Amino acid sequence: MNTSYAIGLDIGGTHITAAVINKTDMKVLDFSVCKESFDSNLPADQVMNIWKKVICTAIENSKIKNITGIAVCMPGPFDYKNGICWIKDQSKYEHFYGLNIRELLLETLGFSTDFPVLFENDAVCFGKGEVFKQQKNLSKKVMAVTLGTGLGACFIDKGVSISSGDSVPVDGExxxxxxxxxxxxxxISVRGLLSHYKSLSGTVLNNGLELYNLAKSGDQSAIKVFGKMGEDLAAVVIPWIKNFKADHIIIGGKIANASDLFLSSFNKTIQESSLKIEVSISNDNEIAALLGAVSFLCD
Structure with a gap:
């Protein structure tokens, strides 16, 4: 069997990760992984140049010549079929509203206009990737949640993403x-955490990492903010865990790295609702997202 390779991109509000993925075995070529943090509110041409540098570095590191497609996990709102960005008033990608990202990407990379490029919701990619990582989930109903600059979710039933019907919210969002x-x-997002901290302390912080470091150093307001977010997250997902009859909820995203600060309050609220569900924190969000994105190229 000939081995086929694709580029996987995990694009968030503050970062891009690119890697070359063996589609045949669904494995990331570890030495190809390249990532960079950036300000997504920069002008579109500057953002695209950052993306180009990261993608080209991943391809160069992989030593693979025959790339057959690009799979992009991207936050919404986004027209995933046509590749058009509809993100607005979310403190990210301020200059991308209405732009065709597929065309921009191919033009920036110098690829032909018919080169396969697929877009999918970042949370859906994360969820599908987690299912690939843990084969036992292929027989389960899984709800996956991503916590970061935004709040993402997906619902997967035996490996299939469900985004319509009475058992899930509209578009699975x-x-x-x-x-x-x-x-x-x-x-339930970075801006939510920072806003709550400001209301408690009067202090304006620049990012979630500052808040995390304050909490770890014993700042009671910061600790309280994370704990409250855990309660809020549980309150939002409980009705949909019940509706979907989920067996397992997986939490990922940048804020998941602070799970030691919010997981106990999340679990407590879940238990108080008498729900019995397996709860886990992803240990490598980006790899899951990359695998999940490329899995759609294989479907």
Whole structure:
């Protein structure tokens, strides 16, 4: 059997990770992985040049010549079929609204206009990748949640992503579910954490890492903020765990790295609702997302 390779891209509000993936074995070529943090609110041409540098480095490191496609996991709102970005007023990709990212990507890389490029929701990619990583999940109903600059989710039934029907929210999304005085993402995201910390302490922080370091150093307001986020996350997902009849919930995203600060309050709220569900934290969000993205090229 001829081995086939594709580029997997995990693109978030503050980072891009690229790797070359063996589609035949669904394995990431470890030495090809290249990542970079950046400001997604830079002008579009500057962002595209950052992406180009990371992608080209991954290809160069892989020593693979016959790349057969690009699979991109991208946060929404996004027209995944046509590759058009509809992100607006989310403190990320301010200059990308309405742009055709497929065309921009191919033009920037100098690839032909018919080169296969597939886009999928970042949370869906993460969820599918986790299923590939843990084969036992192929027989289960899994809800996957990503916590970062936004709040992502996906629902997977025996390896198949479910985004319609009565058992899941509209489009399988939870970020825009009504919650307290706004929507879920207003509370369960980096900006939600920073906003809550400001309301408690009066201090404006620049990013989630500053908040995490404060919590780890014993700052009680920072500790309280993470604990409350755990409760909020549980409150948002409980109705959909019940509706979907999920066996397993997997939490990923940048904020998942701070699980020691919110997982106990999350689990406590889950237990108080009398739900019995396996809860786990992903130990490599990016690899899962890359595998999940490329899996759609194989479907």
């Amino acid at each position: 939870i970020y825009n579910l009504p919650y307290q005085d706004g929507m879920a993402e207003d509370y």
